[in-house]
Structure formats: C-alpha cells, structure tokens
Amino acid sequence: MNKTIRQLALGMAIAAAPMFGSLHAGQSQSEASLYQRLGGYDAIVAVVNDLFPRLAEDEQLGRFWAHRGSDGIAREKQLLIDFITNQAGGTLYYRGRDMKVSHIEMRISESDWQIMMQHLDATLDKFKLADRERNDVIAFIESTKADIVELP
Numbered sequence: 001m002n003k004t005i006r007q008l009a010l011g012m013a014i015a016a017a018p019m020f021g022s023l024h025a026g027q028s029q030s031e032a033s034l035y036q037r038l039g040g041y042d043a044i045v046a047v048v049n050d051l052f053p054r055l056a057e058d059e060q061l062g063r064f065w066a067h068r069g070s071d072g073i074a075r076e077k078q079l080l081i082d083f084i085t086n087q088a089g090g091t092l093y094y095r096g097r098d099m100k101v102s103h104i105e106m107r108i109s110e111s112d113w114q115i116m117m118q119h120l121d122a123t124l125d126k127f128k129l130a131d132r133e134r135n136d137v138i139a140f141i142e143s144t145k146a147d148i149v150e151l152p
Ligand code: HEM
Pocket: 061, 064, 065, 076, 079, 080, 083, 095, 096, 097, 098, 102, 103, 108, 112, 113, 116, 141, 144, 148
C-alpha cells in the first residue's frame, strides 16, 4: 500500500515538471488559475530552485545573500515558493511578511531589479513556458516592484 502511494506521488512529481506551462486535462484556459496553468506546487519549486542560485551567485546581487547561513537561505527560498504559490491561486497560507516590509532598507536599485529580471528570463527560458504563462509570471513579478525597489 505504502509503495503504491509512494509510486503515485513520484509519478505526480515527475508529471508536474513537463506540465509546466500547460493546462490540466479538462480545464479551460479561463477557469484555470495561474497556479494550475504553471503545473502546481512542484513546478513552482523547480522554478525557484533554478532561479534562486542564479541570484545568490550573481556578481552584483550576491551582496544580498552574503554571509547568510544555509538554513536562513532555505527558509527564505521556501517563503518565496509559498508567496508565489499563494499569489498564483494555490491553496497555501503565506506566513511570510509582505513585500514592502521584507525588503525595506535593503536599498534595492533599479539596476538590481533589471539584473533579477534577466535571471528570471533565463529561468523561464529553461522551463519553456507558453507565452501566456510567461507573460502572467512576469506581470505578477512586476506588480511587486514598487514595494521592493527603493533606489533609482
Ligand atoms: C532584486 C530583487 C530582490 C532582491 C535583491 C531580494 C532580496 C531579498 C532578501 C535578501 C531577502 C531576505 C530578507 C531577510 O532575511 O530579512 C528577501 C526576502 C523575501 N523576498 Fe526578496 N528580493 C528581491 C525580489 C523579490 C521578489 C520579486 C519577490 C516576490 C515575487 C520577493 C519575495 C521575497 C519573499 C517572499 C521574501 C521572504 C519574506 C519574509 O522573510 O517574510 N523578493 N528578498
């Protein structure tokens, strides 16, 4: 029995990755949330797992994650996954802080933001999102900009 459940869970996780950017069977585009269209939680985890190291290892952005412990980074990454899941329509209660409070006085600049968006582009390229989902993800991220960027 356990083996069956494990196999089922594994099968679902494997199925989620290629489903990134596609719709679940039987759902029309108008009724599916962005969360569903992206392929659900596992697909969002895969995207954040790809994006986060790009940001932390970037020459200019690396300063924001310098001298941070691995557990603090893992916690922050989980909060990012939770925030995106929640905002995209997944049934998950986001327990982190809002975007203004989370980034206050970090002095994130327009140039930091542009570099972050370039890394996001590279990640979205890798997962081959359909245009509609790609545009929706970018529009969602852009909607947080005013709360995050403090310097011109
Ligand atoms: C250049 C852009 C960004 C930089 C440099 C940045 C940097 C950071 C850093 C250093 C933290 C850790 C804060 C702490 O430990 O107190 C953080 C937290 C967080 N960031 Fe960002 N961030 C950026 C953009 C974004 C965007 C676009 C989102 C959402 C789509 C986001 C979502 C979050 C979340 C959910 C947290 C955790 C909140 C919490 O601790 O309660 N960030 N960010």
